[in-house]
Amino acid sequence: xxxxxxxxxxxxxxxxxxxxxxxxxxxxxxxxxxxxxxxxxxxxxxxxxxxxxxxxxxxxxxxxxxxxxxxxxxxxxxxxxxxxxxxxxxxxxxxxxxxxxxxxxxxxxxxxxxxxxxxxxxxxxxxxxxxxxxxxxxxxxxxxxxxxxxxxxxxxxxxxxxxxxxxxxxxxxxxxxxxxxxxxxxxxxxxxxxxxxxxxxxxxxxxxxxxxxxxxxxxxxxxxxxxxxxxxxxxxxxxxxxxxxxxxxxxxxxxxxxxxxxxxxxxxxxxxxxxxxxxxxxxxxxxxxxxxxxxxxxxxxxxxxxxxxxxxxxxxxxxxxxxxxxxxxxxxxxxxxxxxxxxxxxxxxxxxxxxxxxxxxxxxxxxxxxxxxxxxxxxxxxxxxxxxxxxxxxxxxxxxxxxxxxxxxxxxxxxxxxxxxxxxxxxxxxxxxxxxxxxxxxxxxxxxxxxxxxxxxxxxxxxxx
Ligand code: SAH
Ligand code: SF4
Ligand code: F3S
Numbered sequence: 001x002x003x004x005x006x007x008x009x010x011x012x013x014x015x016x017x018x019x020x021x022x023x024x025x026x027x028x029x030x031x032x033x034x035x036x037x038x039x040x041x042x043x044x045x046x047x048x049x050x051x052x053x054x055x056x057x058x059x060x061x062x063x064x065x066x067x068x069x070x071x072x073x074x075x076x077x078x079x080x081x082x083x084x085x086x087x088x089x090x091x092x093x094x095x096x097x098x099x100x101x102x103x104x105x106x107x108x109x110x111x112x113x114x115x116x117x118x119x120x121x122x123x124x125x126x127x128x129x130x131x132x133x134x135x136x137x138x139x140x141x142x143x144x145x146x147x148x149x150x151x152x153x154x155x156x157x158x159x160x161x162x163x164x165x166x167x168x169x170x171x172x173x174x175x176x177x178x179x180x181x182x183x184x185x186x187x188x189x190x191x192x193x194x195x196x197x198x199x200x201x202x203x204x205x206x207x208x209x210x211x212x213x214x215x216x217x218x219x220x221x222x223x224x225x226x227x228x229x230x231x232x233x234x235x236x237x238x239x240x241x242x243x244x245x246x247x248x249x250x251x252x253x254x255x256x257x258x259x260x261x262x263x264x265x266x267x268x269x270x271x272x273x274x275x276x277x278x279x280x281x282x283x284x285x286x287x288x289x290x291x292x293x294x295x296x297x298x299x300x301x302x303x304x305x306x307x308x309x310x311x312x313x314x315x316x317x318x319x320x321x322x323x324x325x326x327x328x329x330x331x332x333x334x335x336x337x338x339x340x341x342x343x344x345x346x347x348x349x350x351x352x353x354x355x356x357x358x359x360x361x362x363x364x365x366x367x368x369x370x371x372x373x374x375x376x377x378x379x380x381x382x383x384x385x386x387x388x389x390x391x392x393x394x395x396x397x398x399x400x401x402x403x404x405x406x407x408x409x410x411x412x413x414x415x416x417x418x419x420x421x422x423x424x425x426x427x428x429x430x431x432x433x434x435x436x437x438x439x440x441x442x443x444x445x446x447x448x449x450x451x452x453x454x455x456x457x458x459x460x461x462x463x464x465x
Contacts, residue, residue, distance in 0.1 A: 021050035026060035027100075030077065031068025033252065034188075034217050035101055037168040039066045040159035042100065042127050047160050049131040057088055062096045062134055067103035069183050071354035075103050082115050089117055096137040098122060100130070102187035106357075109144050124173070124188050125149040128157075148174075148189030155194050165212040165405065165443045171199050171236065172218035177255065179282075180293045180360035181325060181353065184219055191219075196226040200239045207244035212403055212443050213423075216240070216251040222258040233258075234266040241270035248403060248425070250274045256281065257295040259304045268311040275312050276427040279304070280320035284339030285332035288325055291364070298339060305343055316426035318347035321380060324373030325353045326364040333376050337383060346391055346426065348384045352377050385455045392428070392453035399449045399463060400424045406442050407434070422446070430458045438462070 025046050029039045042064065043053050057063050065081060068074040078099070089095050098120040099111050105123035112118055119137035122130055123146035133143040153173055161167055175184045176191040199216070206214050216237070218224060224233035231239075233251075240249055249272055254263075256279055267273045279301075283289055286297050308315050321336060340348070352373040355366045402422035408431045411419040420434040432448050440446050440462070450460040 023051050023061040024054045024059055025051040025062045025064070026054050026057045027064045027066060028057075028081070029066045031066070031070065031074065031101060033168055033215065034170060034173075034219070035066050035068060037159060037170045037217055038101070038124060038127065040161050040168070041154050041157050041170075042066070042130055043160035044158045045127055045130055046134075048158075051131075053160060057085070060088075061092075061094070061138075062098070063088065064098045064100050064130075067099055067101040069102040069106045069187055069356070071351065071356075073354070075107075078103055079114075082117055085117060086115060094138070096120070096134055098130075098134065098137070100124075100127070102183065105146050105148070105187040106183060108146050112142050112144060120144070121146065123148065125152045127154065150190050151192060153192055153194045155198050163210070165210075165403065167206045167211040167214045168217055169199060169202055169206070169214055170194070170217045171221060172224050175219040176223075177220060177257075177295070178293060178360070180291065180364070181322065181356065183356045183359060186358060188219070191223065193218075193224050193226060196229055196231045196236050196239060199236060200243045203240045203247065203249075204243040207247040210443070211247070212445075213248040213250065214240075214244075216249065218251075219253060220255045220258065221251045222254045222260065222263055232260075232262070234260065234263040237263070237273060238266050238270070241266075241273050245272055247272060248274055250276065250427070252278045254279055255295075256301050256304055259308075261307060264307055264311050267315075274425045274427065275314060276316040276318075276425065277308060278318045278320075281339065281343075282320060282322050283325065283328075283332065284336035285328070288328055288332050291327065291361075292322075292325060293360070298335070302339075302342065314426070316346040316428070317343060318349070318427075319343070319345050320349045320351070322351050322353050323376040323380060324368035326361060326367055328353075328368055328376075333379075337380060340380065340383060340387070344387050344391065345384065346388060346428070348380075350377060350380050350384065389453070389455035392455060392458060395428075395450050395458055396453055397450065399447050400426075400428075400430065400458075400460075401445050402430045402432075402448045404440055404442050404444050404446055422448070424458075428458055429456070430460060432460050432462050 027039050029035050054060055067078050096119050097117050100122045104121045111121045119142050120133045121144045125148050126145035129145045136143050172193040174189045174191045178185050203214055222233045281301055355362050404422045407417055408419040408421040419431050421431050430448050447463050447465050448460040449463045450458045452459040
């Protein structure tokens, strides 16, 4: 199916909206990038029904929180945010507040009326029904829509994207892996993929519309499958890279079990597919990996890394790690530390294990005391920070192609415009001095020679190409 107008400018708004309601919608997004893209889908659906999207809750008629349920603290954050939102409801009695996303799917009707505030609860496969449920809530009703689907991919919906240089494209939804610690198969349902041609058309359209970078999204992108055409994820990546040869293409997340030779070879073949792979390992102990139902051993994982390095010696790598999973011993923890030293990741997302109701691991218990989890977490963070700093140190003196994103965080904070930032192919942030006289603009690719670094950032000067 062809995607016509993924980005809506203000001129186009009146053409596309079926009716004008003069109502303002504000959506706040939590959790992973799939939620970021889902928010754009919800905004697309609501826009078509006459809502204008606003970037502040102050003047909104409808406030939606697109939530995450991956760990307990993700849900705590939402409860706290709801407390703050009471203030807006006090100011405007007609305000509609809704919960979308994974926490909505997990807690369902229990969230209705939460803090006398929540009017609607909508799970990830029911976003087409948001306008109807909001209308109902505006009339004083309450509603819950949390049915999971085996087929919904929102293939025909035009996401309402914020104009910029980076864009997200969901290529599949759900997850069938059932890692024992994870809520995602319960909150997002069964795995299903969009058709390849529709994704390729969208990617091409994004390039034609001015986006410079696109990330293909899914919980398990490398088990992508276009059943009709018999295409796998490597075929899709190849087709996207050819359809928009100047567009930087990334993807996340890939599962080590499905990391095929063909996929690695395809990445190495195309200059515009970024040499960066996020490959969550979770643990360095085979016993724990088995308890987690991860479907691979440490040996398989290391062998996949070796294959990646064989084809792309400079490929950047990042990972996710959980510490303190049930029964994790000091020896298991030492193995995780060892694996991290062996792979030498450029970056890692590291978490304390958080038991989730209804998962298989919930019944296994949560026997590692909090203080042990936190001590192990601090150990892996400290080691990872050191390794990342060492890797970044070796980048000093090298010149990188950097996609310009705009003022750096510190420049934005102190309202100066003298430091800008961008990203390398390897997904590393580079900060460089900026002045009014430069010739580049946001979205250009420039050359930056690195002269200083920390574990998280490279610093350098713009040099001629
Ligand atoms: N689909 C991706 C991961 C999605 S969730 C994959 O399989 O790799 C992102 C990360 O959150 C996971 O990789 C895991 O490290 C972490 N995570 C998931 N469930 C968790 C839990 N119950 N406690 C702590 N961390 C968890
Ligand atoms: Fe969760 Fe595992 Fe699926 Fe990733 S692969 S979303 S960790 S069940
Ligand atoms: Fe969170 Fe759901 Fe993403 S649980 S990590 S928002 S898939």
